[in-house]
Amino acid sequence: MTGGCCGDEDIPKPFAMTDLRVSYTLDSTLETVDNAEQTAGRIAAETGFDEDEIIQISMAVREAAVNAVLHGNAYDPGKKVRLEFERTGDDLVITIRDQGKGLDPAKIPNPLEPENLLKTSGRGIFLIRSFMDEVQIHPSQTGTEIKLVKHVRGSATGGKEDSQ
Amino acid sequence: MTMKASSRQVDGVTIVDCSGRITLGEGSVILRDTVRDLLSKGQKKILLNLGEVTYIDSSGIGELVSAFTTVRNQGGELKLLNLTKKVHDLLQITKLYTVFDVKDDEAVAVKAFR
Numbered sequence: 001m002t003g004g005c006c007g008d009e010d011i012p013k014p015f016a017m018t019d020l021r022v023s024y025t026l027d028s029t030l031e032t033v034d035n036a037e038q039t040a041g042r043i044a045a046e047t048g049f050d051e052d053e054i055i056q057i058s059m060a061v062r063e064a065a066v067n068a069v070l071h072g073n074a075y076d077p078g079k080k081v082r083l084e085f086e087r088t089g090d091d092l093v094i095t096i097r098d099q100g101k102g103l104d105p106a107k108i109p110n111p112l113e114p115e116n117l118l119k120t121s122g123r124g125i126f127l128i129r130s131f132m133d134e135v136q137i138h139p140s141q142t143g144t145e146i147k148l149v150k151h152v153r154g155s156a157t158g159g160k161e162d163s164q
Numbered sequence: 165m166t167m168k169a170s171s172r173q174v175d176g177v178t179i180v181d182c183s184g185r186i187t188l189g190e191g192s193v194i195l196r197d198t199v200r201d202l203l204s205k206g207q208k209k210i211l212l213n214l215g216e217v218t219y220i221d222s223s224g225i226g227e228l229v230s231a232f233t234t235v236r237n238q239g240g241e242l243k244l245l246n247l248t249k250k251v252h253d254l255l256q257i258t259k260l261y262t263v264f265d266v267k268d269d270e271a272v273a274v275k276a277f278r
Contacts, residue, residue: 030188030189033188055250059221062187062221063221063222066188066221066222066223070188111258112258112259117259117260117263118229118232118233118263119226119229120226120227120229120230121222121223121226123222123225123226123258124222126258127222127254127257127258130257
């Protein structure tokens with residue numbers, strides 16, 4: 001993974017890593033978005049997801065990273081994005097945290113409503129919820145944490161979500 | 165793979181052959197600039213061939229919507245051609261599949277323009 005926290009090396013060392021957990025602290029850049037997507041795809045493949053699931057996971061992580069970099073940190077070079085992958089039982093749990101103002105999920109319009117269909121933005125969270133089994137959005141004054149869960153063995157009920 | 169777009173004319177319709185990724189940043193900008201350039205030249209019958217588009221994110225979807233409405237607002241038409249399964253599925257779940265006029269045959273698509 002390139003584009004690390006301090007720009008002093010091409011491949012930053014993970015913040016912490018065991019067999020089940022790896023995390024990164026990343027700059028608020030477009031490169032971070034691409035790297036988050038690629039890393040998610042790699043870890044999803046290593047975890048044993050099929051091709052369609054890998055695409056869903058990598059796309060969900062990309063959209064969450066876009067939210068963090070663009071809408072959360074607003075490209076602020078002083079703010080970081082924390083990306084964490086954790087294998088818990090039968091789940092792959094991915095957490096993306098920014099240092100922005102906090103995203104209020106209740107204020108996100110439904111992009112499927114007729115009046116929103118032709119809007120040019122506002123589909124990121126919807127896509128994340130479509131692709132993952134569980135989505136938790138935790139806004140606070142110090143940033144937003146989005147937790148994404150994908151069940152490994154096809155035990156997904158699909159579309160579950162929980163906003164707090 | 166960066167997005168690439170090249171244009172050709174068939175019976176008064178501008179076909180834009182797109183390839184690569186239409187995502188936040190360069191890919192979306194290339195699509196936007198391509199459509200704006202065509203409109204500035206008066207080319208308002210635009211067929212976006214997405215057959216070689218490997219990936220599209222929410223920003224790319226937004227750019228497609230923007231292109232569609234921009235062309236329509238200027239009295240033109242924009243249609244989509246040769247969706248990959250990934251793009252097709254994305255347009256389905258976002259309920260945009262029925263908004264766009266989607267074709268899978270170039271000759272049929274060209275004739276469908278008024």
